[in-house]
Amino acid sequence: MIVRSFKDIEGTDRHVKAAGGTWESKRIVLAKEGVGFSLHETTMYAGTETSMWYANHIEAVLCVEGEAELTDDETGEKYLITPGTMYLLDGHERHTMRPRTDFRCICVFNPPVTGREDHDENGVYPLLTEEV
Numbered sequence: 446m447i448v449r450s451f452k453d454i455e456g457t458d459r460h461v462k463a464a465g466g467t468w469e470s471k472r473i474v475l476a477k478e479g480v481g482f483s484l485h486e487t488t489m490y491a492g493t494e495t496s497m498w499y500a501n502h503i504e505a506v507l508c509v510e511g512e513a514e515l516t517d518d519e520t521g522e523k524y525l526i527t528p529g530t531m532y533l534l535d536g537h538e539r540h541t542m543r544p545r546t547d548f549r550c551i552c553v554f555n556p557p558v559t560g561r562e563d564h565d566e567n568g569v570y571p572l573l574t575e576e577v
Contacts (some may be wrong), residue, residue, distance in 0.1 A: 449473060467493035476557035483557035484489050488546045489513065498539040503555045507531045511548035516541045526550075 451471045454460055464520045467490055474484040486547050490496060491511075494519065515524045515532060518539040526532065527546070534540065542548070 447474075447478065453465075463495075464491075465495070467495045470552075472558065474557070476559045478557075481555065482558065483554045485552045485554070485558075487550050487552050489542055489544045489550075491544050491546045491548070494541060494543050496539070496541045498537070499534055499554075500537050502558070503537075504534045505531060506533075506550045506554045509549050509551060511544060511546040513542050513544040513546075513548040516543070 451473060454473060454506050459475065460470045461472060465526045468487055470487040472483060472485045474482065476479065476483060485528065486504075489511075498518075506526075508528050508530050510528055513526045515526050516522070517524075518541055524530075524532065526542075
């Protein structure tokens with residue numbers, strides 16, 4: 446059994462800040478736990494824009510605080526994401542997030558991330574593996 450809090454991982458190597466400065470993520474469950482998914486609390490900052498494409502992962506996102514506009518970059522469709530709204534990137538969709546306020550969400554990735562990932566020039570997380 447693992448018990449830890451987001452507060453426990455603040456300032457550790459599990460507390461990742463994007464090189465571009467648009468988000469930070471507290472990665473509470475990682476690939477090294479060997480459970481088949483990773484779990485994160487991510488905060489995206491108001492007034493920023495982040496384009497992403499999880500070519501190697503499926504991601505589910507549940508908004509718990511704030512408001513953001515999600516654009517499906519493949520269709521141009523826009524969605525307002527508010528607390529209690531979930532979106533699932535089950536088709537590896539290219540997408541862009543534009544937080545209107547600081548936007549806090551809980552994210553689940555499959556396959557799990559290692560904690561070392563950051564978006565590359567295409568918005569992709571590399572597929573890194575971890576010995577379990």
